[in-house]
Amino acid sequence: MAAKKVLVVLTSHDKIDAxxxxxxxxxxxxxxxxxxxxxxxxxxxxxxxxxxxAPLDQGSLEGSKDDPVAMAFFENQKALWENTATIKEFRGRSAEFDAIFFPGGHGPMYDLVNDADSIALVEEFYRAGKIVSAVCHGTIALVNVKVDGEHIIKGREITGFTNEEEDFIKLTSAMPMLVEDKVIAAGGKFVKAGVFGDKVAVDGQFVTGQNPVSANSFGKALVAAIGA
Incomplete structure (x- = not known):
């Protein structure tokens, strides 16, 4: 059987503008x-x-010192994020992959939410019946994607970084928008655990994780969804 393949989309935005x-x-x-x-x-x-x-949030590096998986990834996998291709190069190539995946961090709130190539690529994956997945602020990359005039997440259980979590880290006023609000505005059924609880939502083609704590559970759900 051919190896499964996942296209990972990282942000190019490196600062909280405000x-x-x-x-x-x-x-x-x-x-x-x-x-x-x-x-x-x-x-x-x-x-x-x-x-x-693609810029790594340096705060996330500092906060991961006691996370052996994260630190091993940082030490050994830098080529993955230091030499990314452009999204545009992969438009029209969804047939090569089983899923698209958007990690979080605050960067996606500024670029991926409105990036025309990203939106077109998500639409393409969705139309092709592929898995569309995201964690935390990465979910913002899904909220402006439409097919035939309808938001693709309408009526679907979706999770991501919650309003309460944004309040907890005191960045609500600095954000151009909030993930939870935008999911609801797009007709999604926003589901969540408590503040920094472990929550994954799987609904049809969509696999989403709430926050960094959910990253491991999300990974397992994504593997299951693509049949790896």
């Missing part, structure tokens, strides 16, 4: 799913809007 604070993609939200995927021999290809180096 605070001029460094951000990017969140280390454990890529590290843990990657660990589980590669254990099952799933091949991973990484893209970003601008290509080249």
């Amino acid at each position: 605070l001029n604070k460094q951000t990017g993609w969140y280390l454990p939200e890529f590290a843990h799913p990657h660990h589980i995927l590669t254990e099952k021999n799933v091949q991973v290809t990484v893209v970003s809007p601008k290509g080249g180096a």
Whole structure:
């Protein structure tokens, strides 16, 4: 049987604009799913809007010092995020993959939410019946995708970083939007555990995780969804 393949989409945005604070993609939200995927021999290809180096949220690195999976990923897999292809290069190529996956971090709130190539690629994966997946703030990449005028997440159970979690880390006022609000506005059924609880939602083609704590459970659900 041919190896399963997942297209991972990282942010190219490196700061929380309102605070001029460094951000990017969140280390454990890529590290843990990657660990589980590669254990099952799933091949991973990484893209970003601008290509080249996708910015790692340095705060997520500092916060992962006691996470051996995240630290091993950081030490051994830098080529994955330092040499990304552009999203545009992969439009029209959904047939090559079993799923598309958006890790979080605050970066996606600024670029992936409205990136035309990303939106077109998600639409393509969705129309092809592929798995569409995201963790935490990565879920924002799904909220503006429509097929035949309807939001693709309408009526679906979806999770992501919650309003309460954004309040807890005191970044609500700095955000251009909130994941939970945008999912609900798009007609999604936003589901959640408590603040930094472990929550994964699987509904049809969609696999979403609430937050960094959910990254491991999300990885297992994604592997199951693609049959790896």
